[in-house]
Amino acid sequence: MNLTPLAHSTELDIFQEVSEHEQVVFCNDNVSGLKAIIAIHDTTLGPALGGCRMYPYESTKEALDDVLRLSRGMTQKCAAADVDFGGGKAVIIGDPEKDKSADLFRAFGQFVESLNGRFYTGTDMGTTMDDFIHSLKETHCIVGVPKSYGGSGDSSVPTAEGVMNSLRAVNHVAFERSTLAGKTYAIQGLGKVGVKVALQLLEEGGDLFISDLQQTPIDQVRKRGMELGRSVQVVNGDDIYAVPADVFVPCARGALLHDESISSLKVKAIAGSANNQLKEERHGQTLHRKGILYAPDYIVNGGGLIQVADELYGGNEERVLAKTNAIYDALTEVFKQSELHNISTVDAANRMCERRIEERKKRNSFFTNRLRPKWNIRN
Numbered sequence: 001m002n003l004t005p006l007a008h009s010t011e012l013d014i015f016q017e018v019s020e021h022e023q024v025v026f027c028n029d030n031v032s033g034l035k036a037i038i039a040i041h042d043t044t045l046g047p048a049l050g051g052c053r054m055y056p057y058e059s060t061k062e063a064l065d066d067v068l069r070l071s072r073g074m075t076q077k078c079a080a081a082d083v084d085f086g087g088g089k090a091v092i093i094g095d096p097e098k099d100k101s102a103d104l105f106r107a108f109g110q111f112v113e114s115l116n117g118r119f120y121t122g123t124d125m126g127t128t129m130d131d132f133i134h135s136l137k138e139t140h141c142i143v144g145v146p147k148s149y150g151g152s153g154d155s156s157v158p159t160a161e162g163v164m165n166s167l168r169a170v171n172h173v174a175f176e177r178s179t180l181a182g183k184t185y186a187i188q189g190l191g192k193v194g195v196k197v198a199l200q201l202l203e204e205g206g207d208l209f210i211s212d213l214q215q216t217p218i219d220q221v222r223k224r225g226m227e228l229g230r231s232v233q234v235v236n237g238d239d240i241y242a243v244p245a246d247v248f249v250p251c252a253r254g255a256l257l258h259d260e261s262i263s264s265l266k267v268k269a270i271a272g273s274a275n276n277q278l279k280e281e282r283h284g285q286t287l288h289r290k291g292i293l294y295a296p297d298y299i300v301n302g303g304g305l306i307q308v309a310d311e312l313y314g315g316n317e318e319r320v321l322a323k324t325n326a327i328y329d330a331l332t333e334v335f336k337q338s339e340l341h342n343i344s345t346v347d348a349a350n351r352m353c354e355r356r357i358e359e360r361k362k363r364n365s366f367f368t369n370r371l372r373p374k375w376n377i378r379n
């Protein structure tokens with residue numbers, strides 16, 4: 001790929017760019033054509049964990065900005081899910097349709113292995129588990145692998161479970177009821193997570209507005225609604241924002257909550273799996289001022305992360321379920337703090353994460369040397 005070089009790439013500029021991060025690794029392999037960046041943001045809570053994205057970035061700067069931003073978000077997400085991992089992320093610069101090869105992912109695996117247990121990774125946008133089967137030949141630091149390879153399998157199952165727990169927490173606060181029945185939910189996106197949430201909501205007595213770009217999941221949800229005698233109304237595109245529902249459940253793309261969509265919303269609450277739902281951080285305050293109860297996405301969608309993090313201990317479904325259930329408690333606490341201090345739920349969630357990291361910092365200095373390689377910890 002032809003890349004625009006980093007602007008003013010003096011040593012000082014690079015260190016300014018990465019000043020919030022512990023370690024940033026540029027991975028270059030001329031044989032396979034691999035160009036990747038691994039960013040380790042913060043390992044206070046444990047080794048860094050984060051998916052590996054493959055995208056045809058137009059410049060090295062664009063790739064670097066993305067990996068720095070995404071790895072920062074993972075520190076927060078791990079703290080919110082209360083797992084023993086810190087924030088990290090990797091990006092491979094390339095077109096997922098054209099530039100993939102077994103050698104490229106083996107080379108990537110070698111770079112991950114060279115970090116000696118400081119970074120664990122798996123799929124993200126543009127990569128699939130088939131890609132990481134090649135990396136697995138070079139490193140054990142791959143998570144979310146299929147059950148046939150000793151992993152925990154499809155992460156959309158616990159992610160959907162986390163969304164259901166979030167909806168219960170939301171209903172408890174917004175409608176003072178602990179059941180999901182008798183309310184109407186507007187679901188954007190019926191993919192791996194959204195369809196599971198939709199079917200479960202119907203089972204539990206909810207009515208739905210749904211939208212998706214594909215017809216198959218729409219038909220599946222409609223059919224189940226008819227069988228259960230529940231109302232399922234299909235809407236097109238952005239019309240989903242303005243429907244007269246009680247709760248909005250975004251399970252498709254990010255950056256969907258902005259000035260325009262928020263002004264259309266008629267719901268009392270929002271809880272869904274989509275990543276990075278707020279277009280800008282300030283939109284958390286906009287929702288707060290409008291009196292819409294917003295469940296921060298990185299808490300709601302933590303189920304998948306909880307499952308892959310649990311692989312570190314061998315993987316156990318009961319443990320994963322218990323931790324996924326705790327999403328209810330974490331959100332309840334966030335809603336309480338938001339009301340108590342009259343701050344947005346996003347600010348309350350961020351404070352909770354910062355507090356967890358600060359508390360662990362004090363214990364780390366006593367218990368462990370967190371930079372010690374994993375094989376040393378085992379000995």
Ligand code: NAD
Pocket residue numbers: 155156157159188189190191192193194211212213214237251252253254273274275301302304305
């Ligand atoms: P998916 O790709 O299986 O499904 C996304 C669905 O959204 C697709 O059916 C697609 O047709 C639909 N869609 C896309 N744009 C749309 C639009 N504008 N309007 C309506 N529908 C639209 O993805 P998924 O695994 O179900 O994940 C859904 C969201 O949750 C994503 O934002 C993802 O990053 C996030 N998430 C997923 C997991 C997981 O374990 N799968 C974990 C954490 C976060």
